[in-house]
Amino acid sequence: MILRAEGLRKLYGEFCALDGVSLAISAGEFVSIIGPNGAGKSTLVNVLTGVLRPTAGAVTFRDRDVSGIGPARLARLGIARSFQLVQVFPDLTVLETLQAAVVSRLGHGARLFASLAADRAVREGALEIAELFGLGRKRHVPARHLPQGDKKLLDVASAFALRPQIILLDEPTSGVSTADKTAIMETLVSASKRIGVQAIIQVEHDMDIVFGYSDRIIALHEGRVLADGPPAAIEADRRVVDTVIGRRARAR
């Protein structure tokens, strides 16, 4: 197991967003977290990525307690994430955005008097990721001028530029046209193989994407794990079908 969460509870005042969630992620897995709105998916993502400290329970990454250590330290340890609502640096170009991630990964951020333009390791690392995600030709375009699909790709690509061991994708295809969804998923799966990402965890509402790419699915409901298993088992689980997947799965 490279990532383990045990007995996670998260309270917002009286409201219990997570109620004893446990999960374990092994190397080589593509795990999807599904659930209706309010199931606790976003809270779980924020706890796993160190943004929120759990009220109880712990998150361990390679046997190290990383509960609530913050996204910056977690990213440096090897867990990266992308966001449901696309997050870019509006005034930075595609290349600069990816360079920032590579600078962080290589620990070059403390170089006050070094020339960024002359830093070949940073430039080549950024260009490699830009090409991998099909953004090479747009490398000089400021992020704010990119179409929405490319912004989403850039958000994900910058997380990949950290060369993380685990990547957590919060609805990687949300806000993207149906035609672009498969292309984005294919791109990020092939990119993860190319750069050696050991596990992908995604939160996703699109069941075609979930069942099409996952090795394992974790269904959340009212802050608890409703089911945890391979896609076939999840599809056959009546509780999951009734509360999470609905008719769409039955029609498959």
Next chain:
Amino acid sequence: MSGRLVLALALGATVLAPLVAPTYHVLLMLPFMAYAVALLGLNLLFGYTGLVSFGHALFLGVGAYTGAFLTSVFKVRSMEVILVAAAALGALVAAPVGALCVRYVKIYFGMLTLAFGMVFYTFVLKFYRLTGGDEGMPFLRPTLLGRSIEGLPKTDYLAGPYYYYSLAVLVLATLVMWRIVHSPFGLCLKTIRDNPTKAETLGIGVARYRWCAFVISAVYAAVGGALLGPPTGNVDPTLAYWTQSGNIVFMTLLGGFASFFGPVLGAFVFIYLQDWVMSVVPFWRLIFGAILAAIVIAAPGGLAGLWVRRPSVEASSS
């Protein structure tokens, strides 16, 4: 006209100014160059990190009082020692102040910096025996590069050796700041300015970088403050008053915080415009207020924003 050509012309004109321009206008260049150094630092915080300080007069004051203390109390007259000491004390004061301030952003950061600025102002105003209170402290004529220039009349000293000394400090400070903003460190600051949440998830420690930018900007402000001392020969608390902090933010906005040289241009226009408006009307702040309002409305990118051509999407795609 290319940026490099404009820069070369501006530098050439600045070098030649003492030879061809009236002494009065040459002397006005001294506060311009001192403020320009301070503004290069302020803009690292403002334009590159996204934090607006309303208390940077604190560091102008630290630099100026450092020079005053060294020359009039400790009898140290070397300008190089004064600048190094001002930079070191600026960093020393900025380290704890910055550690507290960068935990907050937007108006909270601005108000905290203003509060610290006012604490320092009150300190230099009220500790009369130490600082001379509202009368201030003399900033005796410093030696430049080890050369004592006592025999020269004050105006000749300021419009000659001290002018070129200030210009050299400004050029050096500009080169160093240019390197900083084009370094990997500078790129990390820009990510924090644009989107701190995203920067954090890329492993960039936002608070640490903000603190570093704060300390560097304070060092620049302190060096600028030390340069302000010799022309007046006296340092008083008005240099650390909140209106000074407002003035340097005004200069940055006037020139344009999105451009590297914008604040330098802002300092130049501010100094000469202020001098001209003050000579024409007594209520010059009213005129300046109107100018600031006009800039915010008509040219949010400042004067540099009117000139700097932003690359179009098409151009950058090709």
